[in-house]
Amino acid sequence: MRGPTLKISQQIDVEKYRGEGETFDQKIDRLSRHLCDSQNHYAQLDDIFGSMRFLPAGRVQSACGSPREVTAFNCFASDRIEDSVDSIMEKVAEACETMRRGGGIGMNFSHIRPGGDWIKSLDSKASGPVSFMGIWDATCKTISSAGQRRGAMMGILNIDHPDIEEFITAKQNSTNLTGFNISIGVTDKFMECLKSGEPFPLEFEGKTYRTVDPNLLWDKVMQSTFDWAEPGVVFIDRWNTWNNLHYCEEIEVCNPCSEQPLGPNSACLLGSFCLPKYITDDGKSFDFDLLEHDIPHIVRAMDNVNDRTIYPLDSQKQEALNKRRMGLGVTGLANAAEMLGMPYASKKFMVFMEDILTRVRDQCYLQSSLLAKEKGSFPLYDKHEYLKGKFIQTLSPSVIKSIEKNGIRNSHVLSIAPCGTISLMCDNVSSSIEPVFAHYYDRTIIAESGEDTFRVEDYAFSRGVKGRMADEISVDDHVKVLALAQMYVDSAVSKTCNVGPEVSFEEFKNIYQMAYNLGCKGISTFRASGKRFGVLNKIEEPTKESQDSLEDANCTLDPVSGLKSCDL
Numbered sequence: 001m002r003g004p005t006l007k008i009s010q011q012i013d014v015e016k017y018r019g020e021g022e023t024f025d026q027k028i029d030r031l032s033r034h035l036c037d038s039q040n041h042y043a044q045l046d047d048i049f050g051s052m053r054f055l056p057a058g059r060v061q062s063a064c065g066s067p068r069e070v071t072a073f074n075c076f077a078s079d080r081i082e083d084s085v086d087s088i089m090e091k092v093a094e095a096c097e098t099m100r101r102g103g104g105i106g107m108n109f110s111h112i113r114p115g116g117d118w119i120k121s122l123d124s125k126a127s128g129p130v131s132f133m134g135i136w137d138a139t140c141k142t143i144s145s146a147g148q149r150r151g152a153m154m155g156i157l158n159i160d161h162p163d164i165e166e167f168i169t170a171k172q173n174s175t176n177l178t179g180f181n182i183s184i185g186v187t188d189k190f191m192e193c194l195k196s197g198e199p200f201p202l203e204f205e206g207k208t209y210r211t212v213d214p215n216l217l218w219d220k221v222m223q224s225t226f227d228w229a230e231p232g233v234v235f236i237d238r239w240n241t242w243n244n245l246h247y248c249e250e251i252e253v254c255n256p257c258s259e260q261p262l263g264p265n266s267a268c269l270l271g272s273f274c275l276p277k278y279i280t281d282d283g284k285s286f287d288f289d290l291l292e293h294d295i296p297h298i299v300r301a302m303d304n305v306n307d308r309t310i311y312p313l314d315s316q317k318q319e320a321l322n323k324r325r326m327g328l329g330v331t332g333l334a335n336a337a338e339m340l341g342m343p344y345a346s347k348k349f350m351v352f353m354e355d356i357l358t359r360v361r362d363q364c365y366l367q368s369s370l371l372a373k374e375k376g377s378f379p380l381y382d383k384h385e386y387l388k389g390k391f392i393q394t395l396s397p398s399v400i401k402s403i404e405k406n407g408i409r410n411s412h413v414l415s416i417a418p419c420g421t422i423s424l425m426c427d428n429v430s431s432s433i434e435p436v437f438a439h440y441y442d443r444t445i446i447a448e449s450g451e452d453t454f455r456v457e458d459y460a461f462s463r464g465v466k467g468r469m470a471d472e473i474s475v476d477d478h479v480k481v482l483a484l485a486q487m488y489v490d491s492a493v494s495k496t497c498n499v500g501p502e503v504s505f506e507e508f509k510n511i512y513q514m515a516y517n518l519g520c521k522g523i524s525t526f527r528a529s530g531k532r533f534g535v536l537n538k539i540e541e542p543t544k545e546s547q548d549s550l551e552d553a554n555c556t557l558d559p560v561s562g563l564k565s566c567d568l
Contacts, residue, residue, distance in 0.1 A: 002028070002050045004427050008443055008456050012425045017061040019068075031056065034065030034308060035301040044297040053277040053290075054298050055331065055422045057270035059102055060305060070102040072309035074270045074417075075255035075327070076316060077262035078107035088112070092135050094313055095153065099143045101312040104152030106253035106262065108185065109133060114162035114204055128163045130170050133177055140179030151179055152256040158185040158236065159217070162202045162209040168220050171230050172531075181256050183522065184221060185236035191516055194218055222509045227531045233512055234258060234522035242521070244392060244490055245323065245411050247385035258522050259415045259494035260327055265315040268325040268491070269305045270417050271298070273360065275336035276429050276459060286340060286352075292363055299367040302326050303375075303409055324378040327415025327491055328364055330356065331422070332429035334436055335460040338467035344435045345468070345477035350484060353433070357488035361414060362396045368409045369402040377407030386411075391490045416485055416493040429459040433485050433495060435470045436460070470498045471528070475511055483518035492521045501529040 003024035004010050018027045028050045036042035048054050056064075063072040076098050081091045091107065098105045115128025133155055140151035155177070157167040164184070171177050193200040199211040224231065239251040239261040249263030260268045273294070278287045306324050311317035333353060334344050342348040372381075386392065387404065395403075416432055423431040430436050439461040444453045460467050478497035485493045497515075499508060508525070515523040 003052075004425055006427050006456065007454060009425050009427050012421060016058055016421065017425070019066055025050070027061065030065040031061065035304045037300060037304065041297060041300065044294075045301055048294050048297060051277060052274055052426050053294055055272050055274050055419070055426055056302070057272075057417070058421055060269060060271060060302075061422075063102065063309060064305065069310060071312060072269060072305050073103055073267045073311070073316075073320070075260040075262065075268040076103045076105040076312070077253045077255070077264060077266045078105055079264045079315065080252070081107060081109060081111055083111055083113045088132055088135070092139055095136055095151075096139050096143060098312040098316070099140065099151035099153075101310070103267070103312055104154075104256040106154035106156065106255050107136070108156045108158070108252040110156070110158040110161050110185065110252070114209065115166070117204075128166065129157060129161070130163060130166050133170075133180065137177050137179045153180050154254055154256040154258065155180040155182045156185050156234065156236075156253055157182075158252075159187060159190050159221075160201065160203050162204055164202065164217070165220060168224050168231060172224060172228050181232065181258075182230055183232035183234045183254075183258065185252070186233050188235075188237040190214060191235075218509070222505070222512065225525060226505055226508050226527065229524075229526045229530060232258060232522060232524045233515075234261075235516060235520065238519075238521050239492075242390050242490075244386065244389045245380065246389060247382060248380050254492065254522075257418050257494045258524070259329075259417045259492050260325075261492055261521065262325075263319070263323075265313070265319045266323065266325065267311065267316045267320040268327050268412070268415065269302060269309075270327045270329070270415060271302055272329045272331040272417065272419050272422065272432070273298075274332050274423075274426055274429060275330055275356065276332040276339060279336060279339055283339065286336065286356075288355075288359060291356075292359065295360070295363040296367045296370075298328065299326075299364055299409075299413075300371060302328065303368070303371060322379045323411040324409060325412045325491075326368075326410050327417065328360070328413060329416040329419075329432070329489070330360065331419040331432050332426075332459070333433045334430035334467055335458070335465075338436075339460050339463065339465050343468050345473055345481055350480070353481070354484060354488070357485060361488045362399050364413045365395055365408070366399050366402055368413050369399065369406045371409040373406040375409060377409060378411050380411065381407055383407065394487070412490045414489045415491040416489055416495070418494045427459050427462075428456055430467070433481060433493070435473055436467045437470050439466060439469070471500060473498070475499050475503060475507075475525075476514070479511060479514050479518065479520070479523070482515065482523065483520050486520050495524070497523060497525045499525050499527045501527070503527075 004013055031049055032042050032045035036045055057074050059074045060072045063070045078091050081087055095105050109129035112129040112132055113126045115126055117126040119126055140153055143151040190200055193214040200214040201208045201211050243251055251261045251263055254261045278291050280287050306320055337349045337352050342352050419432040423429045436458050440455050440457040442453055443456045444451050475497055482493055482495045
């Protein structure tokens with residue numbers, strides 16, 4: 001039998017990814033035909049998709065080959081929001097259209113003047129970026145009420161903006177800006193001031209409004225995150241320093257789950273290799289040869305998504321085709337390693353993880369380069385500048401030589417997304433590079449015929465393997481896994497670092513410093529003992545409200561972390 005076997009997994013596949021009356025095999029046929037380049041390529045994709053060794057993101061599964069006019073892309077970035085009502089309303093309309101077509105979108109509000117600033121032409125005071133975010137928030141909620149999926153947005157304000165303190169506390173409740181995930185764009189300059197104690201300037205358009213004690217400002221950020229799990233922290237200068245397109249774009253935003261830093265109007269598609277499916281039939285080893293066999297077919301197919309989907313906006317289409325970004329990653333890492341006897345975050349686990357990610361990185365880049373030989377490099381490819389990229393220099397020498405000779409089809413190739421919904425669809429494999437949240441929990445499905453409660457088991461647990469759970473792993477180990485993954489990913493990594501109740505506030509602050517020191521591009525944490533709780537607890541049945549939130553939303557609270565997670 002192909003396809004999911006768990007009842008909940010089958011339900012998710014039917015409701016989210018299949019067309020009306022479509023079987024699993026018919027969905028696989030639709031995807032394979034839409035994305036293939038030849039009959040042999042179709043046969044390969046039918047096998048890879050059908051066995052669920054690779055899971056295209058939910059947007060790809062539901063949109064490709066479908067008569068529905070929705071996009072196969074998950075991740076979009078707003079164009080720069082200028083300090084004018086015309087620009088603000090234009091960008092709100094563009095975000096509305098993006099979400100209406102099924103995409104999540106990120107925006108940076110740092111170019112809107114601070115609240116209280118005098119507007120000479122109107123003889124009045126500016127309301128500031130946090131106030132204007134309410135327009136996007138209301139639009140997102142309207143999109144939610146008008147369709148089957150909620151909108152998904154990321155809102156960023158840079159740490160040097162004069163309104164940063166208002167932004168930090170904007171979501172310290174359960175009602176404000178609920179359509180947003182929010183993060184602070186932390187600069188290298190701020191981290192240097194934090195280390196030295198030098199006063200940090202809050203500025204707008206070259207004017208310093210005031211200077212602040214960086215340690216006091218950082219404490220305010222940390223206290224909010226400690227209690228409310230938001231705002232997240234992204235190291236915005238690092239995005240640009242390590243950007244493959246450092247020579248032709250400036251990155252200020254990311255997608256709602258932070259795994260895709262993006263230039264203005266940019267877009268990215270997602271998909272993940274499901275690692276437990278590569279364990280050999282005898283359960284004793286990982287089939288690296290099969291993984292390397294699959295990668296060329298997947299790179300070719302996912303590159304085709306760029307040309308074979310609709311885009312909400314013409315500007316997004318132009319950016320996508322000029323750069324051809326992809327975000328290929330992995331899911332089920334914890335399950336795969338622990339089924340092979342390597343406990344999460346152990347030394348053997350880290351070696352296994354590094355081996356997997358090295359092969360995925362090099363083979364995906366190699367295949368993109370070989371595809372460029374056949375179809376041409378992405379239009380903005382500049383051989384001299386591209387090869388100077390810091391991440392490109394980490395590739396294996398043979399891969400770099402291939403890029404020198406053939407060019408490369410896709411500007412970016414890799415990303416590690418949360419993978420929450422597609423992992424649950426794949427018989428509840430562990431999500432992304434996260435540890436197992438619970439070995440099992442009880443789930444209530446509410447349908448017209450009534451309620452049906454059943455037990456959902458972790459993929460490895462159902463096969464006799466009791467892996468380490470998220471709350472059994474030290475926060476330092478969480479960060480080390482995040483940092484190792486980031487070394488092998490050209491975009492970014494979405495991972496939540498769980499923090500136990502025994503961790504003090506001072507220790508909590510050190511987590512963020514550790515993440516910065518280890519080269520992470522961002523970090524999210526969650527304390528189950530904080531003021532914002534996850535919607536699923538071990539063995540607790542969700543309420544109808546939380547059930548609706550989990551199943552009908554595009555961007556919802558993640559049961560693994562308690563943070564908002566997007567349907568990928």
